[in-house]
Amino acid sequence: MINIILCGGSGTRLWPLSRTLMPKQFVKLFDGQSLFQLTIKRNSQLCNEQFIVSNSEQYFLALDQLEELNSLHNRYLLEPIGRNTAPAIALACMALDPNEVVLVTPSDHLIKDQIAYENAVNRAIVLAEKGFLVTFGIQPIFAEIGFGYIEANGEEVKAFHEKPDSITAEAYIKAGNYYWNSGMFCFKAGTFLEELEIYSPEIFLTCKKAYEHAKYDGMIRIHHEDMLVIPEDSIDYAVMEKSQKVKVIPSDIGWSDVGSFDALSNELSNDEANNFILSHKHVSLIDVQDLIVIDTEDALLISQKGSSQKVKEIVGCLKKENIELTKTHATVHRPWGTYSVLEDKPGYKIKKIIVKPGKRLSLQKHFHRNEHWIVVSGTATVSVEDKSYMVRENESTYIRAGEIHRLENQGKIPIVLIEAQVGSYTGEDDIVRIEDDFKRENI
Structure with missing residues (x-):
């Protein structure tokens, strides 16, 4: 089995820690390791090869961190611009044997229960070998409104649901058969491409043309003009919500997308007043609690806990004023x-x-x-x-x-x-x- 690792994304909700040229998956937050490195280590126990899909800037970050793990024999596909997950996965699958089972994972998720994770993946492999497109539904632990949900009956998918409001999310939790959509998948490369051609033929055809025109120099480099004409769409919209071959594995694996500072604060230590502080210098707080304080060389973010999803709005404003602050660190x-x-x-x-x-x-x-x-x-x-x-x-x-x-x-x-x-x-x-x-x- 090959692990397709998606390295795109800039992690704007974790600014100023995460920037375009140093996104959250490469920031070393967990005992000196990054989420990307943890992804490599976690899946190398299940897969015999990694296939990394990245842009040219993030490729070099990945290469440096792979060298630290002594993981040198990997495949690479470089996208000049991002077109969301459906094209990224399609282009990678076109480079593989149609019967090859692939495990598609983001590079920026945290999974703490390795045994439960391996059990879920092994079950997914069985279903993938039978010709199913398998997704992983995360057992929800609270009424999250920032995730999409999968409604299921055992391993049968009843429906995919968009990010809900708080009342709907509470109803999902009470129902007991709704799961967070993890963005992880398992299937045969050929099965995915067949379903993509049926349900999103324009994406399939433009990806096929881009792949055929690609440059090979130890890695696959897609030309900018070919990437530009590929429609931008997620794998969920392009295939998973339309296909009749979809299964879901309900999973309780200690999963987090670490998509906000509130989520990150749940994984790292807080002070006695429940303040979450990340800084290279000593920070003292007096008579305040439930704050998030993120201090970097060139930017300082202070937020009340529960409001860190709004960081994306700050990044949008900064792009209008000083784009370098959102793009690079000092x-x-x-x-x-x-x-x-x-x-x-x-x-x-x-x-x-x-x-x-x-x-x-x-x-x-x-x-x-x-x-x-x-x-x-x-x-x-x-x-x-x-x-x-x-x-x-x-x-x-x-x-x-x-x-x-x-x-x-x-x-x-x-x-x-x-x-x-x-x-x-x-x-x-x-x-x-x-x-x-x-x-x-x-x-």
């Missing part, structure tokens, strides 16, 4: 290492850059800024136009606007350097990539 992860913005003022920007051994930045140029590099540790190989030279610890170099240049670490230890950008515009989109080891396009 420290940004790149496939070659990281950079941290130390100061950003009109006319200049100062960064700390760390380049991993054996990695190099893209061959590039800028139109509006000059760059001064000061090496703090390690030895940098610098190429500027047709010249190449070494810059050692406590040495510096200068690149003029318009000059083609590259920074490379040929050594055994990380390079740490300070970059001072000076110019009329220092935005991250002032870059032209001429050559890139990681096949990234211009920002």
